[in-house]
Amino acid sequence: xxxxxxxxxxxxxxxxxxxxxxxxxxxxxxxxxxxxxxxxxxxxxxxxxxxxxxxxxxxxxxxxxxxxxxxxxxxxxxxxxxxxxxxxxxxxxxxxxxxxxxxxxxxxxxxxxxxxxxxxxxxxxxxxxxxxxxxxxxxxxxxxxxxxxxxxxxxxxxxxxxxxxxxxxxxxxxxxxxxxxxxxxxxxxxxxxxxxxxxxxxxxxxxxxxxxxxxxxxxxxxxxxxxxxxxxxxxxxxxxxxxxxxxxxxxxxxxxxxxxxxxxxxxxxxxxxxxxxxxxxxxxxxxxxxxxxxxxxxxxxxxxxxxxxxxxxxxxxxxxxxxxxxxxxxxxxxxxxxxxxxxxxxxxxxxxxxxxxxxxxxxxxxxxxxxxxxxxxxxxxxxxxxxxxxxxxxxxxxxxxxxxxxxxxxxxxxxxxxxxxxxxxxxxxxxxxxxxxxxxxxxxxxxxxxxxxxxxxxxxxxxxxxxxxxxxxxxxxxxxxxxxxxxxxxxxxxxxxxxxxxxxxxxxxxxxxxxx
Numbered sequence: 001x002x003x004x005x006x007x008x009x010x011x012x013x014x015x016x017x018x019x020x021x022x023x024x025x026x027x028x029x030x031x032x033x034x035x036x037x038x039x040x041x042x043x044x045x046x047x048x049x050x051x052x053x054x055x056x057x058x059x060x061x062x063x064x065x066x067x068x069x070x071x072x073x074x075x076x077x078x079x080x081x082x083x084x085x086x087x088x089x090x091x092x093x094x095x096x097x098x099x100x101x102x103x104x105x106x107x108x109x110x111x112x113x114x115x116x117x118x119x120x121x122x123x124x125x126x127x128x129x130x131x132x133x134x135x136x137x138x139x140x141x142x143x144x145x146x147x148x149x150x151x152x153x154x155x156x157x158x159x160x161x162x163x164x165x166x167x168x169x170x171x172x173x174x175x176x177x178x179x180x181x182x183x184x185x186x187x188x189x190x191x192x193x194x195x196x197x198x199x200x201x202x203x204x205x206x207x208x209x210x211x212x213x214x215x216x217x218x219x220x221x222x223x224x225x226x227x228x229x230x231x232x233x234x235x236x237x238x239x240x241x242x243x244x245x246x247x248x249x250x251x252x253x254x255x256x257x258x259x260x261x262x263x264x265x266x267x268x269x270x271x272x273x274x275x276x277x278x279x280x281x282x283x284x285x286x287x288x289x290x291x292x293x294x295x296x297x298x299x300x301x302x303x304x305x306x307x308x309x310x311x312x313x314x315x316x317x318x319x320x321x322x323x324x325x326x327x328x329x330x331x332x333x334x335x336x337x338x339x340x341x342x343x344x345x346x347x348x349x350x351x352x353x354x355x356x357x358x359x360x361x362x363x364x365x366x367x368x369x370x371x372x373x374x375x376x377x378x379x380x381x382x383x384x385x386x387x388x389x390x391x392x393x394x395x396x397x398x399x400x401x402x403x404x405x406x407x408x409x410x411x412x413x414x415x416x417x418x419x420x421x422x423x424x425x426x427x428x429x430x431x432x433x434x435x436x437x438x439x440x441x442x443x444x445x446x447x448x449x450x451x452x453x454x455x456x457x458x459x460x461x462x463x464x465x466x467x468x469x470x471x472x473x474x475x476x477x478x479x480x481x482x483x484x485x486x487x488x489x490x491x492x493x494x495x496x497x498x499x500x501x502x503x504x505x506x507x508x509x510x511x512x513x514x515x516x
Contacts, residue, residue: 026240040496052130066213067238088218103184169189170184172186202334210237244265244493259290261300326376369403446464
């Protein structure tokens with residue numbers, strides 16, 4: 001049963017029950033949608049797209065912030081047999097154009113927040129995009145686009161007559177390599193369906209559960225965790241805003257049972273509780289049964305603090321990647337609190353191994369590359385045969401992450417793929433920052449590394465080597481870095497030599513050992 005079939009079933013079985021809720025505490029806004037409305041809107045979107053020439057195998061971009069319409073649009077795209085192409089809302093205009101070029105997108109959904117990114121590249125997008133849908137009802141739409149609700153209600157509410165099979169292509173998710181250049185991960189309907197079963201098997205969602213969805217929906221992690229509720233017709237709340245008061249307040253008002261957090265959000269909740277800025281007695285949190293964390297390494301001390309405040313919570317850590325249809329290929333397991341610090345054991349229907357450079361299994365306790373195999377492994381990197389040849393080996397996916405396995409079969413992450421820095425759940429690629437900083441006329445060499453941070457997991461740190469006779473103050477350096485996006489700016493700086501090996505690669509393990 002593929003995702004669109006599950007939605008049809010939910011509409012039949014739970015039609016008038018609430019499927020989705022959107023909460024925006026800052027504005028006092030609450031919207032809701034039943035399973036019947038969810039399914040009807042998806043059908044209308046699909047039929048409206050088909051009326052505009054979208055066919056099975058086409059691609060449709062979705063560039064939107066989280067909102068109650070995000071998922072009906074996503075499912076509407078799937079119902080046409082086209083591929084959904086969700087884009088990171090932090091992508092620049094240039095990257096959006098590149099993703100659209102690779103996918104040869106035919107239609108393009110976008111929100112108000114992205115007008116300034118879309119408008120400068122529209123002429124380039126027009127080479128393939130014929131339909132633009134503006135998903136905002138409160139502000140004037142760009143003249144080249146259709147208003148979302150006009151578009152929505154132009155479509156019929158009956159299911160489109162498109163035959164879709166489990167092995168058909170379903171989505172193109174853009175990730176990034178070590179240089180920050182996006183790679184397109186091609187996922188099938190079977191991949192998406194499997195993630196429903198895996199997530200539900202791990203966290204035991206039932207129809208009465210209520211999942212609080214906070215991370216961005218373009219990311220496989222957020223959506224695939226929601227799939228565990230979706231498959232049993234359980235409702236979910238989309239929260240716009242991540243401060244501790246909003247999170248606890250929404251859990252209390254909506255009686256949420258499951259919350260997926262990033263490390264900094266969990267950290268902020270504990271800090272505000274310790275400082276008395278918020279008080280547990282002001283909230284009704286009795287139904288909150290599970291808190292789980294993914295997307296970055298989790299400090300064991302954080303979870304011990306959390307359990308001391310919320311002793312009745314189940315807890316899980318989830319490891320995953322876009323190429324494996326999101327989280328779950330490795331997870332700690334709610335029964336394994338004694339192993340906090342490990343990323344866990346192979347997830348439901350997954351195999352894992354640790355191998356050396358020649359793909360031979362390593363001895364227990366010895367570090368090697370983590371490889372995984374299961375129904376969630378992507379079909380391929382789209383239009384990228386070189387990466388496919390390196391990454392997909394006889395059904396196994398090479399993660400590029402360095403890990404080791406203990407005597408109990410638990411996997412521990414040693415280092416991350418190609419020196420990626422994970423700060424607050426976001427991947428930051430050092431080469432992008434290094435390429436910017438090296439342009440300063442006083443700087444000879446630079447290395448970007450991740451420095452440990454209790455709240456964010458890691459922060460960006462720069463090791464800077466000057467040209468002979470040159471120097472600068474920390475203030476001058478940080479002022480120069482204002483040219484970078486805020487989340488990529490170094491937070492710490494070290495002045496010193498940048499060591500490189502004989503092939504010219506920066507020896508970052510040495511720098512991390514010295515400075516971090």
